Every structure is written in structure tokens, then in C-alpha cells.
Amino acid sequence: MSKKLKKSDEYHLSQKELRSIDEEIASFASEKETCLEEAHIDIIPIKESQVLAFWNCESEQSNEQDFSECDQKLVVSLLDNDKDNRMDMPVHGGSKHMYFDLWQSGLLVEAILGENNPKPLSSENLNSDFNGALNSQNFKPLASSGQQSTFSRNPKEISKLEDFTKLVVTNEPEQGLGVSERSVPIKPPSLRIGHSPEPIQKLKTQQHPDENRDYSSSENMPNLPLYWELEGVIAAIQFSGKMKLPNNNLSFFGQEINKTSAHEFLYFYPILQEEFEKIKATLLDPLNTHSLSNSESLHASISNIESILHFQDLRDAQVLDTYLKRIQYPYQFLKPLSLPIPPPTYLIHGFRDNN
Amino acid sequence: MDSETITSNKGYLSFVLHAHLPFINHPEYDYFFEENWLFQAITESYIPTLQLLERLEKEGLDFSIVYSLSPTLLSMLDNSGLQERYLRHLDNLLLICEAEIKDPKVPEEQVALSKYYKTQFENCRAYFVQYKANLIGRFVRLHKNKKLELITTTATHAVLPLYNSIPETILAQLKVGKIVFEKFTGIDPEGLWLPECAYCKGLEDFIKKAGYKYTFLDTTSIEFASPNIENNIYRITQAKNGVQFMARDPESSHQVWSAETGYPSDSDYREYHKDLADDSDSPQIQQYIGYFRHRCQSGLKYWSVAEKNGKKLFYDPQKASIKAKYHAREFMLDKRNQLRNLHQKDQEFLITAPFDAELFGHWWHEGPIWLEEVIRIANRQGDFTLGKPSSSESSVNCSVEIQPEGATWGKNSSLEHWVNPTNDWIYPQLFQAVRQFQKILLTQFQTEEVISDELDRTLKQAARSLLLAQSSDWAFMIRTGSSQKYAFKRVKDSLARFNFLAHSIQNKDIPKRKLLALEIMDDIFPEIDYHLLSQTP
Numbered sequence: 001m002s003k004k005l006k007k008s009d010e011y012h013l014s015q016k017e018l019r020s021i022d023e024e025i026a027s028f029a030s031e032k033e034t035c036l037e038e039a040h041i042d043i044i045p046i047k048e049s050q051v052l053a054f055w056n057c058e059s060e061q062s063n064e065q066d067f068s069e070c071d072q073k074l075v076v077s078l079l080d081n082d083k084d085n086r087m088d089m090p091v092h093g094g095s096k097h098m099y100f101d102l103w104q105s106g107l108l109v110e111a112i113l114g115e116n117n118p119k120p121l122s123s124e125n126l127n128s129d130f131n132g133a134l135n136s137q138n139f140k141p142l143a144s145s146g147q148q149s150t151f152s153r154n155p156k157e158i159s160k161l162e163d164f165t166k167l168v169v170t171n172e173p174e175q176g177l178g179v180s181e182r183s184v185p186i187k188p189p190s191l192r193i194g195h196s197p198e199p200i201q202k203l204k205t206q207q208h209p210d211e212n213r214d215y216s217s218s219e220n221m222p223n224l225p226l227y228w229e230l231e232g233v234i235a236a237i238q239f240s241g242k243m244k245l246p247n248n249n250l251s252f253f254g255q256e257i258n259k260t261s262a263h264e265f266l267y268f269y270p271i272l273q274e275e276f277e278k279i280k281a282t283l284l285d286p287l288n289t290h291s292l293s294n295s296e297s298l299h300a301s302i303s304n305i306e307s308i309l310h311f312q313d314l315r316d317a318q319v320l321d322t323y324l325k326r327i328q329y330p331y332q333f334l335k336p337l338s339l340p341i342p343p344p345t346y347l348i349h350g351f352r353d354n355n
Numbered sequence: 356m357d358s359e360t361i362t363s364n365k366g367y368l369s370f371v372l373h374a375h376l377p378f379i380n381h382p383e384y385d386y387f388f389e390e391n392w393l394f395q396a397i398t399e400s401y402i403p404t405l406q407l408l409e410r411l412e413k414e415g416l417d418f419s420i421v422y423s424l425s426p427t428l429l430s431m432l433d434n435s436g437l438q439e440r441y442l443r444h445l446d447n448l449l450l451i452c453e454a455e456i457k458d459p460k461v462p463e464e465q466v467a468l469s470k471y472y473k474t475q476f477e478n479c480r481a482y483f484v485q486y487k488a489n490l491i492g493r494f495v496r497l498h499k500n501k502k503l504e505l506i507t508t509t510a511t512h513a514v515l516p517l518y519n520s521i522p523e524t525i526l527a528q529l530k531v532g533k534i535v536f537e538k539f540t541g542i543d544p545e546g547l548w549l550p551e552c553a554y555c556k557g558l559e560d561f562i563k564k565a566g567y568k569y570t571f572l573d574t575t576s577i578e579f580a581s582p583n584i585e586n587n588i589y590r591i592t593q594a595k596n597g598v599q600f601m602a603r604d605p606e607s608s609h610q611v612w613s614a615e616t617g618y619p620s621d622s623d624y625r626e627y628h629k630d631l632a633d634d635s636d637s638p639q640i641q642q643y644i645g646y647f648r649h650r651c652q653s654g655l656k657y658w659s660v661a662e663k664n665g666k667k668l669f670y671d672p673q674k675a676s677i678k679a680k681y682h683a684r685e686f687m688l689d690k691r692n693q694l695r696n697l698h699q700k701d702q703e704f705l706i707t708a709p710f711d712a713e714l715f716g717h718w719w720h721e722g723p724i725w726l727e728e729v730i731r732i733a734n735r736q737g738d739f740t741l742g743k744p745s746s747s748e749s750s751v752n753c754s755v756e757i758q759p760e761g762a763t764w765g766k767n768s769s770l771e772h773w774v775n776p777t778n779d780w781i782y783p784q785l786f787q788a789v790r791q792f793q794k795i796l797l798t799q800f801q802t803e804e805v806i807s808d809e810l811d812r813t814l815k816q817a818a819r820s821l822l823l824a825q826s827s828d829w830a831f832m833i834r835t836g837s838s839q840k841y842a843f844k845r846v847k848d849s850l851a852r853f854n855f856l857a858h859s860i861q862n863k864d865i866p867k868r869k870l871l872a873l874e875i876m877d878d879i880f881p882e883i884d885y886h887l888l889s890q891t892p
Contacts, residue, residue: 013871015383015384015385017872018382018383018872018875018876019383021872022383022848022876024869025848025852025855025873026847026848027851028851028852028858029847029850029851029854
């Protein structure tokens with residue numbers, strides 16, 4: 001043998017004693033389990049198709065110095081795309097909340113901003129507390145009582161988004177190799193090239209959105225069908241050959257938005273806002289050989305969309321600003337790819353069949 | 356297929372094989388099922404790959420392959436306890452083969468395959484014994500002869516972007532990994548395999564600080580880099596600080612891994628999932644299974660992917676070998692076409708084809724035959740240089756500095772396999788433990804004038820536990836449901852062991868036998884410098 005190694009018998013430790021010590025020390029895990037309930041999560045995107053998660057965890061002996069980053073209590077719950085139920089999640093809820101859903105890479109992400117929620121989310125309490133309280137048509141912020149904040153999507157709505165996922169991302173069933181989940185990489189959208197996300201440090205120190213704002217109100221929300229006008233503009237760009245967007249998926253995206261409620265539009269809004277600005281710039285750029293800057297109808301259309309989408313108003317909304325910086329919306333629907341990705345590295349981990 | 360008559364342009368084809376397994380060592384049990392993962396990888400992948408490369412080297416063929424050996428894998432390959440158990444594992448399999456061959460009830464085709472496996476196991480055993488279990492030495496020898504370019508990865512295969520909020524951990528993973536690799540191989544590695552190709556902006560600074568010169572990124576990271584330069588994924592690009600990037604070639608991945616058209620799914624190839632132990636009640640199999648106290652795969656797989664009337668057909672190694680060679684020619688033809696399409700005047704391109712090393716042999720049984728044939732074809736044709744261009748190859752290097760995009764080679768190019776509702780509970784505990792350890796180090800080295808040997812050992816062991824808990828493998832297995840219970844236990848145990856040690860340090864009461872037991876069970880990174888875990892980047 002290449003190397004003499006420590007062996008238990010050399011130290012007069014029997015296998016039985018090793019196992020006994022192993023079991024004894026394993027009990028030290030339980031002391032930390034409460035930590036799960038106190039954890040809160042920041043999800044900070046690097047870019048569209050990536051979500052990096054940063055957790056800050058309060059210990060029992062936490063102090064300000066150690067957990068200075070914990071000022072913000074963004075709590076994120078991820079719904080498994082393959083299941084209808086929510087997984088248990090560590091939560092810090094709060095007195096004022098914002099709610100949004102994010103369809104991200106096959107996962108539905110639900111986030112709640114707030115603090116002082118002592119209870120973890122679980123499938124059980126979510127089902128009992130929220131399925132009735134909140135649905136896709138009736139989003140309301142929680143009262144400022146510090147009560148547990150738990151929002152849930154209507155299961156029907158989840159199904160709808162799952163269908164959406166299936167339509168957009170070609171998750172073909174595995175063959176031959178038997179890899180349980182074939183990776184289907186999605187390119188970030190070409191439209192997003194040049195976009196520079198906020199540096200992580202900056203993101204981590206951003207302040208809470210205005211707690212007094214009632215985000216459930218739809219009075220300032222855009223007139224959703226007008227999204228079709230925007231899509232028309234995008235189509236014009238496609239036609240110009242400057243941008244390559246798959247028609248079908250974009251169209252489907254439009255239909256989805258059209259069907260959604262105001263609060264759902266909230267999370268699509270940053271996409272529209274940013275894309276619209278880029279599209280407008282492209283279309284009106286006199287240096288662009290495909291420029292439509294002389295088109296009166298285009299100007300009218302742009303003006304119409306701008307006035308209805310209330311860009312400036314919404315841009316100033318602290319909450320949207322925060323979300324926009326915190327989470328860049330996924331763009332998988334714009335350009336699904338068919339190229340495969342190798343399964344992650346442990347190819348030989350699937351051996352046990354009766355585990 | 357007339358691939359060899361087609362003229363082509365010159366270019367580089369660089370295979371990058373990443374060999375990694377999580378650290379699994381259970382001396383507290385006679386038999387431990389998960390240790391078999393290493394044994395199967397040695398038998399089916401590592402030894403066959405070494406042998407094919409040595410064979411080609413002996414024939415004087417020109418090639419070089421980038422081969423990544425993870426620090427955890429190196430630690431296991433060097434572990435004498437596991438080495439002994441590997442031989443016992445082979446002996447058990449040989450007993451099963453012999454019983455199958457002698458059993459009159461076993462069909463003729465199955466007997467032939469038992470003999471096939473018996474030869475394979477005997478061959479592995481002879482090789483293992485001949486080189487005194489020193490597989491690492493065989494890899495190093497090939498490196499010295501420039502047939503392999505050995506590189507490594509992070510200490511315990513931590514997915515680095517997940518630790519951005521505790522950057523000390525990123526640097527520690529990189530530095531410890533490099534130190535361990537150097538200790539085992541005597542090689543100062545220039546290249547780094549980023550676990551799961553997981554990159555986020557700024558990571559190049561850590562990579563450089565750790566002393567690496569290049570790494571490999573997912574296609575997405577380079578394709579959407581800024582600025583976006585045409586064909587960047589087929590050139591060596593570099594960050595502002597000089598760290599070089601090579602991107603995964605999507606076409607090569609597609610050919611090998613596509614669920615529909617990927618080579619390993621060919622009907623002539625061996626079926627991975629169906630194993631003799633699945634339904635055999637032979638006494639030898641029952642005994643083998645009995646060691647592990649539940650049914651498990653033996654590695655004797657008699658069937659091909661093909662089915663007839665819902666029944667798997669017997670595997671035909673000869674037929675499969677022919678198909679693997681055919682696929683190799685097909686692959687090389689495709690590479691030539693790719694190169695032709697890329698060709699620009701005075702410009703050479705690099706096609707980087709990274710795969711898990713265990714793909715070749717374990718997962719895809721015929722993979723080594725395919726790889727060998729690819730190397731032979733490349734040598735006959737002469738239009739590809741097999742290997743990574745040297746850093747000074749100006750014809751392939753892109754002089755423009757780029758900022759890659761964050762991505763992984765996982766599903767959706769994202770981190771979702773390693774961060775999702777099934778496994779996200781790991782991270783709060785992990786991050787807290789890291790902070791706690793940093794606090795302990797600060798306290799101990801402020802208050803203690805002399806660090807006793809016992810305290811030093813305890814700190815080292817605590818550092819090992821922390822690093823082991825950071826392995827990306829556990830989160831992934833929990834997500835996929837494969838060996839989920841074991842993965843869960845490993846994370847919990849590593850954290851529990853850390854908690855125990857931290858508690859002992861804080862109470863100034865270090866139980867000697869328990870410390871010793873942990874050193875025996877987590878016998879990894881013997882010379883670890885725990886200060887690295889709190890070193891500010």
C-alpha cells in the first residue's frame with residue numbers, strides 16, 4: 001500500500017467504539033436545528049438565468065457585528081416545479097410585506113420581505129393559511145401586526161405556470177442514460193446583453209422598500225392588453241433582424257401576461273420596462289440601418305405605451321426598484337436552447353436501488 | 356463513413372476529464388455500501404483510462420488530455436484502508452463471476468459475459484497490485500510524460516458562487532485544494548476545475564490569488580461574456596487579471612450527452628441500470644448483498660440498452676466495441692466540420708470537451724474504447740492537436756479581455772440543483788459554522804499564548820468537518836433523491852462533528868478518544884492549515 005494510514009486498532013479504538021462515538025457526536029446536530037427556523041435567505045441574481053442564494057443566519061448568540069447583513073429579511077420560498085406542494089422553508093416574515101412570484105428556471109420563487117416571523121413555512125401551514133387567503137386575482141399585503149406572513153399561490157395557478165414551463169423549456173424525458181433530470185441550459189436573452197447587474201455588496205445593503213405602500217392596489221397598474229402593442233414593437237425588431245427572438249415563445253409570454261392579474265404583472269413589469277427602453281432606443285436610433293425613427297405610427301405607438309405603462313411612476317416605486325435590482329427576471333422563455341448539458345459530476349451516485 | 360478522406364484545417368481538441376467523488380470512508384464498519392462508488396469508479400473508469408493512455412503512449416501516439424483529480428478523490432485513492440477494501444471488493448466480484456460460470460442454470464450468453472467481467476476484474480486487480488495501489492503515481496507519470504495535464508479542483512468540491520457572502524471560504528476551498536493536490540502529486544497545477552463550472556463575477560480574483568492560471572467555464576458564461584466576441588467559446592479568453600478561460604463546446608456535449616441522440620444511449624451499448632444483483636438469488640449474490648444489508652448493484656451488468664418484446668437483450672461486447680469506434684469516427688468528422696466552419700485566416704481554434712471522468716467506463720461502459728479510437732483517428736488525420744494549447748499559443752488566445760457571465764453547467768445553467776427547497780437548509784447552518792469557526796480562531800489566537808498540540812489537532816479536525824460539509828455532492832444528491840438519506844446524514848454529521856469540536860474548544864475540554872475517533876473517520880487533509888478558513892481575500 002502506498003501509505004501507512006491511521007487505523008483504529010493502532011489506537012486501540014474498536015469499530016464498535018468508533019460507531020458509538022459517531023452516534024454520540026451526531027447528537028450535536030440537534031442543537032443547531034433551530035437554526036433552520038431562524039435563517040433567512042437573500043436571493044441575489046447574477047443575471048437572468050442564475051440565481052445565487054446568500055443566506056444569513058442568526059445564531060442564538062447573534063449580535064449586530066456578526067449579523068449586520070441581516071437588516072434585510074428577504075425570505076424566499078421555492079416551489080418545486082415538479083410538485084404541487086411547497087417545501088418547508090425557513091422564514092422571517094414581517095409586518096409589511098411585498099409579494100411576488102418569479103418563475104425562474106423551472107422554479108417558482110415566492111418572496112416575502114419583512115421581519116419577525118417566528119414560524120417556518122411548511123406545506124401544511126401554507127395550505128391552511130393561505131390558499132384561501134390569497135389567489136392570483138386578489139393579492140393583499142398582510143396587516144402590520146407581525147403575524148405570520150405566508151402567501152401561497154393558488155394551486156391552479158401553479159399548474160398553469162408549470163404548463164408554461166413545459167411549453168417553453170423542452171425538458172425531454174430521459175432516455176438511455178437514465179439521468180433523472182436532463183439539464184436544458186437556457187441562454188440569457190440576447191436582449192439583455194450589456195445589462196450590468198448591481199454589484200453584490202451593493203445589493204446586500206439596500207434598504208427595505210417603503211413599508212407603507214400598498215402594493216396590492218391595482219389602480220396604478222398598466223392596462224395589460226396593451227402589452228400586445230409592446231409585443232408588436234418587439235416583432236418589428238425581430239423583423240428588422242436585429243434581434244432574434246422566438247416568435248412562439250414570446251407570443252406565449254404575451255398571452256400569459258394578458259391572462260394575469262395586476263399583481264402578477266408587477267413582476268413582469270421590469271421586463272417590459274427595460275426591454276421597452278432598449279427597443280425604443282434601437283428603433284429610434286438614426287444610425288441603425290433598420291431604424292424606424294421616421295415612422296409616425298411607431299412614435300404614436302411608443303407614446304401610447306409609455307403613457308399607459310406609467311413608466312416614470314413605476315420606476316420611482318421603491319419596491320419595484322428594489323426588486324428590479326434584487327432579482328433580474330428570467331428570460332428563458334425568450335430563447336430556449338436544445339443543447340444538452342452533462343449531468344453533474346457524480347455519475348456514479350445512482351447505484352442504490354433499494355435505499 | 357469516409358471521415359478520414361476529408362481535408363480540414365488545423366485546430367485543437369482538448370478533452371478535459373474531471374475525476375471526482377465525495378470523501379467516503381467508514382472504517383467504523385466492515386462493509387459500507389457507499390464506499391463501493393470509489394471501487395466501481397476505479398474498476399470501470401480510472402484503471403481503464405490509465406491503461407488506454409499508457410497503451411497509446413507506448414505506441415508513440417501524440418496526445419494530451421487535461422485530467423482533473425479532486426482532492427477528496429486523491430485522499431481516498433491514497434487511503435490504505437480503502438485500498439485494502441478495494442481488493443476485497445474485487446475478490447468478492449470474482450467469486451460471483453466464478454459461481455456464475457460454474458452454474459449450469461445460467462444461460463450461455465450470461466456465462467460468456469461472466470467470463471468477460473472476470474477478465475476485467477482480474478486485469479484491474481493485477482494492475483492495482485502491480486503498482487502497489489498507487490494509481491496517483493500512474494497519473495503523475497503520464498503528466499510528467501505530457502500525456503496528461505493534471506489539474507485539480509476545490510478542496511471538497513464546493514460550488515464557489517454559493518459562498519460569496521463568506522469569501523474566506525472561497526479562498527480556503529481553492530487554496531486547500533491546491534495544497535492537497537500538490538502534496539499528493541508533487542505538481543503545482545496551473546489549471547482549476549471549477550465545480551459544476553459554477554462561475555460568478557469576481558471569482559477570477561480568487562482563482563488568481565490561489566495561484567491558478569486557467570479554468571473552464573460553461574458555454575453560457577463565455578457566450579454571454581462582455582464584450583461579446585464571435586467564436587469566443589472556441590478560443591482562450593482571459594479576465595482582466597489574466598486568468599484564462601476555456602468554454603465547454605456545446606456540440607461535443609450534445610454528441611455525448613443528448614438524451615435522444617447521445618452515444619451512450621445507443622441500443623448496442625451496455626445497459627447501465629440493470630444489474631445481476633437486481634433479481635438474482637444466487638448464494639454469492641445474496642452474500643454480496645448481505646454485506647451491505649440491502650440490495651445493491653454488483654457491477655455485473657449483462658444486458659444491452661436494446662429491448663425486444665419488453666425484455667432486455669444480452670450485451671454483446673464485440674458489437675458494442677465496433678459501435679464505439681464508429682461513434683468515434685462520427686465524432687471526429689463532426690469536429691472537423693466544426694473546425695472548417697470556424698476557420699478564419701491565421702486563426703486557430705480550440706474545441707474544449709469537458710466531461711466527468713467517470714462517464715468513460717462507469718456510466719458509459721464503452722467510453723474508453725470510444726476515447727481511444729478518437730485519439731487514434733486524430734493521430735492518423737493530423738488535423739487536430741489533442742490537448743490544451745499552451746498559455747503562450749497566440750494563435751488561439753484571444754487578446755481581448757472579457758467579463759464572463761455567471762453560470763453553471765447544471766440545469767438551466769443555474770445553481771438550482773444545489774440551491775432548492777430540498778437542500779437549502781444546509782446553507783444557513785454551514786454559514787453559521789464558518790463564522791463560528793472564524794470567531795473561535797480569533798479568540799484562541801488572541802487569548803492563548805501557546806496553542807497546544809491537542810488544541811491544534813482539534814482546530815484541524817474542525818476545519819476538516821467544515822470543509823467536508825461544503826461538498827456540493829450532498830446538496831445534489833439530496834435534490835435528485837439519489838442516496839438522499841446518506842447525503843443528508845453526511846451533511847448533518849459533518850456539522851455535528853464541527854459543533855462538537857467547537858463546543859469542546861470553547862469549554863476547554865477536548866475528549867481525547869473522541870477527537871481521535873473523528874481523526875480516524877474523517878481522515879483527510881492531514882496537514883490542513885485552518886488559518887486559511889479565516890484568511891481575508
